[in-house]
Amino acid sequence: MVLKELQVARRNKVPVAVVSDLESGVQGLVYVDRQHSPDLPLAATQADQVRELLRSARSGILPNSKLFVRSYVADYRLLIIGAVHIAQALTTLALECGYQVTVIDPRRAFATEARFRAVELCTEWPDEALARLAPDPQTAVVTLTHDPKIDDPALVSALNSEAFYIGALGSRRTHEKRIERLTELGLKDKLERIKAPVGLDLGGRGHAEIALAILAQVVQARYRG
Numbered sequence: 001m002v003l004k005e006l007q008v009a010r011r012n013k014v015p016v017a018v019v020s021d022l023e024s025g026v027q028g029l030v031y032v033d034r035q036h037s038p039d040l041p042l043a044a045t046q047a048d049q050v051r052e053l054l055r056s057a058r059s060g061i062l063p064n065s066k067l068f069v070r071s072y073v074a075d076y077r078l079l080i081i082g083a084v085h086i087a088q089a090l091t092t093l094a095l096e097c098g099y100q101v102t103v104i105d106p107r108r109a110f111a112t113e114a115r116f117r118a119v120e121l122c123t124e125w126p127d128e129a130l131a132r133l134a135p136d137p138q139t140a141v142v143t144l145t146h147d148p149k150i151d152d153p154a155l156v157s158a159l160n161s162e163a164f165y166i167g168a169l170g171s172r173r174t175h176e177k178r179i180e181r182l183t184e185l186g187l188k189d190k191l192e193r194i195k196a197p198v199g200l201d202l203g204g205r206g207h208a209e210i211a212l213a214i215l216a217q218v219v220q221a222r223y224r225g
Helices: 002-011 044-055 085-097 126-134 147-161 172-184 188-193 209-225
Strands: 016-021 026-033 068-072 077-079 100-104 118-121 139-143 164-168
Touching: 002 016, 002 026, 002 068, 002 085, 016 044, 026 044, 026 188, 044 068, 044 147, 077 126, 077 147, 085 100, 085 209, 100 126, 126 139, 126 147, 139 147, 147 172, 147 188, 164 209, 172 188
Parallel strands: 077 100, 077 139, 100 118, 139 164
Antiparallel strands: 016 026, 016 068
16 A cells, blocks of 8 residues: 555655654655554654655654655756856756756747757746746746846746745845835735845855855755755
């Protein structure tokens, strides 16, 4: 029964952890929002520990127990809006860290295979692309174009999704104007989700350095919430 339910969860890309009692061999399943372990009762603290492992896609033995947790999480995704120079460096770093990367830019002169290798390129408008790609809790969204016509629709879609990270390139003044526009669209209560100026403050100014700061913040959000 556990195996069959696990197969369904993995087929539907639903994060799930298999908890096994190393002594008895009894197993149960724990999801982000619920658990199914009728033959393996878990204390509330144990269930929370399992979910902590699941959220960070880690496996291991729970402290002071003989319970082994194996987390099954779909590949994390990074959706980049804007096929700019920073995006080129960011895709390389993200691929090295195991992210599935999609670069979205309706400007076909920018979104070319010559500039981006080994990633999915999308020339749809961002709101259309994100509606199709459906950002989930394993998805990060980063906007890089500086063009409100392109970035704002992406941010609206991302804010209305379950994306675990949303970042937007631009100065503080640029972000203040962005906040004004998105507030007028009724998103005031969600705007604190946007990391802007995007990236950890590492002090770098080059394209690759900015990309590194962005990915560092994405990784931090993934593992520390």
